[in-house]
Amino acid sequence: MQAVAVGENKQSWDRARAFATSLVVATGALIGNPATAQESRTRTDVQWIQAVRQAAQRVNYHGTVVYQAGGEMRSSRITHMFDGTDSHERIQTLDGKPREYIRRRSSASDQVQCLIPETRRIVIEHRNVDESFPGLSSASPEEILERYTLKLGDIERVAGIECQMLTLEPKDNARYGYRLWVDRASGLLLRAQTLNERREVIEQIAFTDVRIGERIDRAKLRPSWSTEGWSVERNDYRKADLSQHGWLVPAPAGFRKTREVARRIGGSDAMQAVFSDGLATVSVFIEPHSLLSASGAGSQTPSGDALQIHGPTSAFSRRVGDSLVTVVGEVPPSTVRAVASSVEFRGAR
């Protein structure tokens, strides 16, 4: 009886695997032959954004990436594989402390394990896609184009591959601009720059070498270290309604609220509201009464009215009564400041 059940399972597994393989082969064929792929010349603005997004999830690639921001530079190796349903990714840092990020993303969830070898820890970041506001975790291309103007630039080579350069110019000063270099054949983003209002590059990520559309051995997606006996930490959070706690957190102009959660931050209770414009994200953290009790994050907490800028990331803290409000985002400093000052406490209902 049991043997039959196992046989059936195996059969369905084989079918699933055959299906996955055919999907991968189909994807590969699509990439391998640019003529059958969407002709890059005829892509509309919306289709360019869709192509970039889809490629990031569905294209197999393996290569070295260099990241630069605020005078710092880091390189890492990235391996990405799409198995027909889920995407698997492994990022290994090559500079500084060794870190690995093992990501698995399906239609329902997105989990990243951050491996920290020196303290033998795994920090699990888990995002339940269903839990987010409907369809907001990734804004539609049309929404992005409401905030940014897309312009086609020159054909330029990145990591030996001919790319279409695209610029996304912000329509106001609340957000940064972007330059993207997209592989014309696969739609994979090979280089991206974040630009400030003076059009200076404040952040850059680029492949220096990459192989696209090849079969990826699953062994290449496994961590470098045996993680047996490592401690596992989970960043837990749950849905929350900030207005029920008396907090009014208006969305910055051109951003939409995508999350409201309750969680722990640096040892104290906090609420977090997340806003996105499809490209940039702003988080608002509220730690109620954290400035009253010494049991809060204490010296670990920013003291209030402090602006920090690093590369594209701006952070601003402000006291509201006995609570601390901290705004973090990949937006200009003026935006985090404005968001922080718009937060109001109206008293618990």
Added chain:
Amino acid sequence: MKTGVGDRMEQTVSNQVSATLTMERISILLDGEMDRAEAMATIAALCADPALRRHWHELHRVGDALRSHEMAASDSEAFCARVAAVISAEPPVLAPSAVRTSSGTRRYWMPGLAVAASAAAVALVAVPLMRAPETVSIAKNATPAQLSTVDVGAQQSLPTIANARGLNPSFNPYLAAHRELIGNSVVPRAAVYLRSAEDR
């Protein structure tokens, strides 16, 4: 003093970049698309640098067509000595007269060479990008005569806005929490992790 991205790119000079440029210029020289001053500068660089001369040799091995008498001559000590004499007699022009980009319409007269040369360029272009801090400091000391223009955007220096060592560590828990809930964006997810690679 504010300079645009383009200006900064022009000011960026390093040994790696020079090597890349010269190799690229050797290809242009071979194509016969170089004016006299530029050709002189390239040949001078070639004579001065054993590594480039090896590269020159390798290019020659690529195909028989390249083994002509005139080409081989550039490697001889006598030829280099003559070049040195001519160079010392007139002011060196090390900056190319026109900006040439790797994606230009240059016509290679030998496909094998084109492949070899572009492969070398790709390998070397990656190096300056990975040594950006050095590149910046060298650029500060560079004199105008040493400056060369090349449109390899990857090697441009980035402005240090503030706090090059990262945000105040007290912000790290917020950064991690923020990062976790960033949705799927056009900007690659990897950037999100690399932004705060050492925050734990």
